[in-house]
Amino acid sequence: MTVIRTHEPTSQLYRGAVSMSINLALQTGTQKYPAKHNCRLVASLLPRHSSALIYLPSAVSRNYENSDQTRPFRQRRDFQYLTGCSLPDCSVAYDVQTDLLTLFIPPLNPKTVLWSGLPMSPEEAKKKYDVDRVLTTFDELEFLDSWRREEWRCNATIYSWPNVLPFENVDTTCLPAAVGACRVIKTPQEIALIRKANEVTTAAHIKILKNLPWATNEADLEGVYIAECIKNFAKNQAYEPIVGCGTNAAILHYTKNDTPIDKSNLLLVDAGAEWEGYAADVTRTFPISGHWTKEQKQIHDIVEKMQEECIKRCVPGTDFRGLYDLAHKIGTEGLIELGILKGDLETVLRLGTSKAFFPHGLGHMVGLDVHDVDSASLKARNLTGASAISKHLPVKRCESGIEAPRRINRVAPRGLEPGMVVTIEPGIYFQRFIIEPYLKSPVHGEVIDKEVLEKFWAVGGVRIEDDILITREGNENLTTTPKGEEMLKIIREAWKVKEKEDKEMAEREAERHF
Missing domain, CATH: 3.90.230.10 (Creatinase/methionine aminopeptidase superfamily)
Structure with missing residues (x-):
């Protein structure tokens, strides 16, 4: 640094x-994280769930290779969703029939107390988390074996992932899909x-x-x-x-x-x-x-308009991929007005040349992961001009779509819904590695004005991103980070303070040498 x-x-x-x-x-409040509610919701999506057991281990603590130093711990997001617990080396079991949620935490290890202090006790965990009881992981196998031995459960299914249990009737497919579907709505x-x-x-x-x-x-x-x-x-x-x-x-x-x-x-x-x-x-x-310089402001104004118009349309039922098309259209219109792109809007969109300047999607889900579950369904597939791009570029390029996740993919056909949180993050970029193949193309090169483009290389890139909650009435912007004139005012005030300090320092130096 x-x-x-x-x-x-x-x-x-x-x-x-x-x-x-x-x-x-x-x-953030006195309410516990709603683990029990989340477990019930997940159970309702599982087949044969009436007498089932949901079982999920947490992430485990690990050391670096050939070292006694622990790696930074990050909880399994599905486990956190079912428990609200961020402790390592745990597991959770939810008995659907009895509505009993059991959290298993590591037992006290006297050898580690000297180095790490006392761990959370079962009593403390019971008070902190929305669970019915807390046992130690020493009790885990006995609990599972006892649950399986009950006569009426002989054919009951255990939903888990991955499969670490020595039992039959363990389903490792449905649980991650069901949790993923539930995590979409917050x-x-x-x-x-x-x-x-x-x-x-x-x-x-x-x-x-x-x-x-x-x-x-x-x-x-x-x-x-x-x-x-x-x-x-x-x-x-x-x-x-x-x-x-x-x-x-x-x-x-x-x-x-x-x-x-x-x-x-x-x-x-x-x-x-x-x-x-x-x-x-x-x-x-x-x-x-x-x-701003002239060119910086021109590009920022375009991106700002892209974002504002898309946020306005973030309402229940909106096809998110249609918002990408809208952002792309607004950005393309702006680049044509500046003279960077030549020709009419329809032609430029059909060729796909403008994707050289807006090469990514419009947004994704946000939650326990920054790119949260089902984000793939928000990505635009077969975008305007996508096929045209690959025809005319000298180097074969990847399609814009991404592989669908393993989780239930429900968002695309039903549109945005209340409770979803999505990002709106349009951008325009001037990256030579991306744009130069377009310039060399006999088709795209004719649509880009190289002389005008030369003025904008120094801009680099502009992206504006906020986290948008979809509500029944429309949306709420959860991001309060200043932008626009409010943002510029903070920067200018900081420079005034710096200039005053520099002036005072210069005066002191002058007096010292006088």
């Missing part, structure tokens, strides 16, 4: 902590957790804006962001932060975050915190100086 060279210590990068107006409470408690993740994320994004003038490298700003999340008790990130300056902003999943910052460039920040397992996914693109 680059050293921050100012007349004050590196705590400059944490300015605004006292005046931060966003109030981040430690707790409960009020899940929405509250996503909202809290967005609050922490907003605080951290604002801290970046306030510290732009003191940063000399992308790494400085990533450090500011991570520190603010940790300060607000969100140690885990939903994904690796993307902090890309200038042309790095054209790299969709750029995570090196180690390039010196140029005040004249744009900065793209795509970063989201995790709160109790639930993700936020937020992107902002802004001029580091607080003032």
